[in-house]
Amino acid sequence: MGGNDCTFIRPAFDLVTQILNTKFSPEVIEYARVRAYSITDLYGDKANKTDLLGVLLRYFPATVFAYSHGTEDEIIGPDSTSSVLDLGNTVWLTGKIVVLNACLTGQRLAPALVHAGARAVFAYNDTLAIRVWSDTYEPLEGFRECINKPKIIFDGVKAKDVYEAAIAEYNKWIEYWDERDPVTADVLRHDRDSFALYGNGESKITFSTYLLIGLTDTFIIAYAALWAVLQVIKRTEFLWRKK
Amino acid sequence: MDEQLKKAVADAIRRSGFSTIMAGKLFTAEELAREVENETEIGRKMIEIAIKGTIERYSRLKK
Numbered sequence: 047m048g049g050n051d052c053t054f055i056r057p058a059f060d061l062v063t064q065i066l067n068t069k070f071s072p073e074v075i076e077y078a079r080v081r082a083y084s085i086t087d088l089y090g091d092k093a094n095k096t097d098l099l100g101v102l103l104r105y106f107p108a109t110v111f112a113y114s115h116g117t118e119d120e121i122i123g124p125d126s127t128s129s130v131l132d133l134g135n136t137v138w139l140t141g142k143i144v145v146l147n148a149c150l151t152g153q154r155l156a157p158a159l160v161h162a163g164a165r166a167v168f169a170y171n172d173t174l175a176i177r178v179w180s181d182t183y184e185p186l187e188g189f190r191e192c193i194n195k196p197k198i199i200f201d202g203v204k205a206k207d208v209y210e211a212a213i214a215e216y217n218k219w220i221e222y223w224d225e226r227d228p229v230t231a232d233v234l235r236h237d238r239d240s241f242a243l244y245g246n247g248e249s250k251i252t253f254s255t256y257l258l259i260g261l262t263d264t265f266i267i268a269y270a271a272l273w274a275v276l277q278v279i280k281r282t283e284f285l286w287r288k289k
Numbered sequence: 290m291d292e293q294l295k296k297a298v299a300d301a302i303r304r305s306g307f308s309t310i311m312a313g314k315l316f317t318a319e320e321l322a323r324e325v326e327n328e329t330e331i332g333r334k335m336i337e338i339a340i341k342g343t344i345e346r347y348s349r350l351k352k
Contacts, residue, residue: 061315062310062313062314062315065310065315115313149312149313173311173312173334174310175309175310175311175338176309176310176311177307177308177309177310178307178308178309178310178315179307179308180306180307180308180317180318183308183315186307224346227305227307228301228342228343228346229301229302229305229307229339230305230307231342231346232338232339232341232342232343232346233309233338233342235338235341235342235345236338236341236342239341
């Protein structure tokens, strides 16, 4: 509970949300998982307000990632007519680091989240455009790397450094595509210029606290196991002791 | 909007051949090129992206 929990909001109600949540978000979930973060995955129909509130109350996640359609005021889900996160429930994300991989949410939703107490919010203040292969819908090289770059927040990196790293990643791939396909480079430029950080740039996941919690848990389990073995030895002493 | 500009952007999109997710929809290269030619909202956005990108690309090359 707490610093090592992370919640993902991943509706999948149309082709675009399915692409986002089969080609993009799984990489970030895996990144967090191998670092021993506890994941709560609100996928598909679970990406609704009721389940989100339940998860937030139960696990107190330090970070929330959302991959969906967005407008200035909301993250859409679990279907095209509902919103899972909007100006009415911003207070739910107080104290959290939030990553909104959706169009336009940087315009009003992200500032509103910060105003309601979110520590830092990454969002796009214009359309998020993505280029994909026409046959497989796999993203072109660079898009996944750039959009998923905020995953390094799981390494205990400060929000402002995550932002700088994301911009650097965009610039790297813009240079790559400038020589191969200028339209793709221009789309990446547009995404880079739309990407913004709101809130406190010094925010980060307190990795040391997370490790301490993990070690304390391990220590308690080891102590309990040792105590149980000693009890067994003590109580069966009459069976094996030489007389 | 300038017809030559529209044609240049639409041709570049057709040439590259990739699909694009934009404003919550998936467009094939041909569909996006037609949006540009018809000067829809998406098309105008794409032209704006292309102009901004071209300015940055050439200003970088000049340095």
